[in-house]
Amino acid sequence: MRPVVRVADLRKSYGPVRAVDGISFSVAEGTIFSLLGPNGAGKTTTVEILEGLRIPDSGTIELFGEKVERVGPAQRARMGVLLQEGAFEPYLRVREVLSLFSSFFPKSLEVQKLLELVGLEEKKKALVRTLSGGQKRRLALAVALVGDPELLILDEPTTGLDPQARRRVWEILEELKGQGKTILLTTHYMEEAEALSDWVCIMDHGKIVAEGTPRELVTSLGMASYVEFELPLEFLPELEELFPGCVRQDGEICVISFSDLNSGLSSLLSWAQSRGVALRHLLIRQPNLEDVFLALTGRRLRE
Amino acid sequence: MTKVYALAKAFVRLYLREKETLFWFLLFPLLLLSLLCLIFGRMEEGGGMGFTVAVVNLDRGLHGAILHQMVKDLAHSTELFHLVEVEEKGDVERMVREGRVSAALLIPADFSESLFKALGMAQPAQVKILYRRGEAGSSLAANILSELVQTYNREVLIRAGLLSPIPPFKLEMALIGARERVRYVDFILPGVVIMGLFVAGLFSVPSAVVLAKEVGILRQYLVAPLTPAGYFAGFTLGHFVFCSLQVFLIWILGRWAFGASISPLRPLAILYLLLGFFVPLSVGFLISAWAKTTGGAFALANIVNLPLQFLGGLYFPVTGLPKFLQGLMAINPLTHLGEGLRAALGIGESAYPSWTGPVVLLLWILLSAIFATKRLGFGVER
Numbered sequence: 001m002r003p004v005v006r007v008a009d010l011r012k013s014y015g016p017v018r019a020v021d022g023i024s025f026s027v028a029e030g031t032i033f034s035l036l037g038p039n040g041a042g043k044t045t046t047v048e049i050l051e052g053l054r055i056p057d058s059g060t061i062e063l064f065g066e067k068v069e070r071v072g073p074a075q076r077a078r079m080g081v082l083l084q085e086g087a088f089e090p091y092l093r094v095r096e097v098l099s100l101f102s103s104f105f106p107k108s109l110e111v112q113k114l115l116e117l118v119g120l121e122e123k124k125k126a127l128v129r130t131l132s133g134g135q136k137r138r139l140a141l142a143v144a145l146v147g148d149p150e151l152l153i154l155d156e157p158t159t160g161l162d163p164q165a166r167r168r169v170w171e172i173l174e175e176l177k178g179q180g181k182t183i184l185l186t187t188h189y190m191e192e193a194e195a196l197s198d199w200v201c202i203m204d205h206g207k208i209v210a211e212g213t214p215r216e217l218v219t220s221l222g223m224a225s226y227v228e229f230e231l232p233l234e235f236l237p238e239l240e241e242l243f244p245g246c247v248r249q250d251g252e253i254c255v256i257s258f259s260d261l262n263s264g265l266s267s268l269l270s271w272a273q274s275r276g277v278a279l280r281h282l283l284i285r286q287p288n289l290e291d292v293f294l295a296l297t298g299r300r301l302r303e
Numbered sequence: 304m305t306k307v308y309a310l311a312k313a314f315v316r317l318y319l320r321e322k323e324t325l326f327w328f329l330l331f332p333l334l335l336l337s338l339l340c341l342i343f344g345r346m347e348e349g350g351g352m353g354f355t356v357a358v359v360n361l362d363r364g365l366h367g368a369i370l371h372q373m374v375k376d377l378a379h380s381t382e383l384f385h386l387v388e389v390e391e392k393g394d395v396e397r398m399v400r401e402g403r404v405s406a407a408l409l410i411p412a413d414f415s416e417s418l419f420k421a422l423g424m425a426q427p428a429q430v431k432i433l434y435r436r437g438e439a440g441s442s443l444a445a446n447i448l449s450e451l452v453q454t455y456n457r458e459v460l461i462r463a464g465l466l467s468p469i470p471p472f473k474l475e476m477a478l479i480g481a482r483e484r485v486r487y488v489d490f491i492l493p494g495v496v497i498m499g500l501f502v503a504g505l506f507s508v509p510s511a512v513v514l515a516k517e518v519g520i521l522r523q524y525l526v527a528p529l530t531p532a533g534y535f536a537g538f539t540l541g542h543f544v545f546c547s548l549q550v551f552l553i554w555i556l557g558r559w560a561f562g563a564s565i566s567p568l569r570p571l572a573i574l575y576l577l578l579g580f581f582v583p584l585s586v587g588f589l590i591s592a593w594a595k596t597t598g599g600a601f602a603l604a605n606i607v608n609l610p611l612q613f614l615g616g617l618y619f620p621v622t623g624l625p626k627f628l629q630g631l632m633a634i635n636p637l638t639h640l641g642e643g644l645r646a647a648l649g650i651g652e653s654a655y656p657s658w659t660g661p662v663v664l665l666l667w668i669l670l671s672a673i674f675a676t677k678r679l680g681f682g683v684e685r
Contacts, residue, residue: 051526052525052526053522053525053526073528073529073530074528076526076527076528077528079526081526081527083519083522083523083526085519085522086519086520086522086523086526087518087519087520087523088520088523089313089317089515089520091316091317091320091321092313092316092317096313096316099309100309100310100313101527103305103306103308103309103310104306104309104524104527104528104529105527105528106528127320140523143523143527147527147528
């Protein structure tokens with residue numbers, strides 16, 4: 001699959017702060033590519049450079065197979081963009097916003113179909129100012145789709161949405177991927193990246209700290225399972241001695257990673273029995289991207 | 304062009320849907336014109352303004368009667384004078400003092416008799432005019448009464464053969480630089496039109512553009528394949544349609560409700576109306592480029608607007624201002640817009656050579672547009 005986006009050694013600083021520090025990646029056609037990282041990791045700056053809203057200090061950008069010095073209307077005509085902090089004229093109606101933006105693109109999708117797709121057909125005559133935060137986000141998604149783009153750049157597409165609306169957006173993105181669209185999204189929700197992405201780049205402090213498919217990234221930890229339970233703090237040193245390098249305390253929760261769950265869990269339960277300790281709220285789970293980020297940076301995604 | 308039309312249509316919708324914009328930029332100029340015409344237009348026709356004068360005629364002779372009749376005739380001939388007949392001298396003094404009458408003519412009991420005796424003598428007969436000190440209306444009424452008395456004084460001398468009926472010189476009063484009689488509505492209408500265009504450009508443009516910058520609307524447009532030039536072309540076209548509606552409504556109101564006779568359909572008037580549209584639009588864009596918040600934009604627009612309005616000669620004559628302020632007036636766009644449009648409509652003449660207006664106004668447009676384009680950045684950050 002040919003890359004729709006290719007970025008090499010991209011750099012952008014704001015004064016002494018290196019927001020994007022020499023990153024390189026490529027997004028294959030017809031895939032969902034996620035930039036995952038905490039707030040301030042450099043995700044938004046990266047996508048804003050690709051949208052033409054920021055000018056990089058250095059690095060090369062290729063879009064749709066062509067090297068571009070500066071992203072302009074010719075590239076934007078083939079993209080749909082959902083900004084993290086975009087907005088629409090408050091006194092326009094939902095349908096009018098979509099009609100207006102459809103006039104900017106050389107080809108466009110039918111407004112009625114878009115309204116149905118994002119679940120806003122009942123609100124088509126409503127003024128933008130009367131929409132809820134979630135409805136505004138769905139309108140922004142419809143606007144990103146109105147030009148029938150080859151590439152969708154979505155900056156935190158589900159931030160501010162309730163779980164049901166978030167699921168609906170995921171379904172829409174899967175549907176678009178099925179239609180052969182290429183999607184580049186940023187998120188700080190690891191479950192979103194995990195559920196949607198074909199390829200994930202984990203960013204921190206302007207750098208890509210890891211990349212691969214979600215499965216590859218998780219497998220790279222070498223851990224089969226995580227066991228979590230509530231534990232009084234005084235017992236922590238004993239457990240650290242029993243499972244060296246595998247224990248961490250997260251508030252009142254103790255987390256132990258096991259490469260072999262059967263033997264690890266049986267050792268833990270024996271220790272608890274011998275010491276008379278109750279492992280309250282015990283939970284066994286698979287490793288996820290949050291664990292990958294934590295293992296790589298020592299911090300959680302939402303810190 | 305489809306993009307520009309679509310955007311212009313959207314901006315017209317926004318203007319017409321925002322109540323505040325509708326009130327301040329469409330209804331307020333209409334209210335202002337109505338108010339000014341109702342107040343000052345009536346004064347021009349003699350309504351609403353006038354003096355109450357009193358006459359106390361204690362004389363029972365011919366001359367007292369003639370003088371009394373002259374005041375009555377004056378009061379009948381114009382609504383400016385309302386006449387009150389008073390019997391007692393003490394009463395009329397009190398009425399003047401209390402401000403119930405502006406001035407009073409007091410004809411003494413022996414006026415006719417002493418006038419006969421006084422003809423050609425050193426000791427003339429006397430009448431008295433009473434008025435209040437320090438009050439312009441009272442002084443004006445007293446002057447008019449005084450002029451009336453002087454007229455009769457000359458008439459008596461002519462009839463007695465003591466004064467030639469042919470005056471030694473003639474006074475001619477000539478009106479220059481304007482139509483013979485300019486009605487108030489014709490004078491104020493161009494002023495209200497310019498004020499409306501100016502305020503719309505200076506306040507509505509920054510409020511729309513700065514809000515678009517502030518909340519991310521501008522960025523949303525720019526990530527669509529819309530160039531900054533396309534955005535501003537659409538905005539300008541939308542603003543032009545709105546301002547044309549504003550000018551049309553002001554003119555229709557002036558014509559149909561207050562009988563304005565001037566027509567804007569003259570090439571030079573259309574040129575000044577176009578300049579009156581583009582100057583505030585470009586200054587509005589300049590303010591949008593500097594202001595970071597809508598609140599800041601309003602403050603900046605006020606800082607620009609107030610001195611320009613006060614030194615623009617729209618509301619009061621500025622000929623008596625100090626020299627340095629007159630220098631500022633010469634570069635004030637409102638001076639040239641107001642004077643230029645009035646001159647183009649044939650209701651006044653500009654104090655400046657005819658080429659200065661368009662040149663100064665074009666310079667305002669050019670410089671504002673250059674600085675605005677350099678600073679605005681169109682949402683792209685380096």
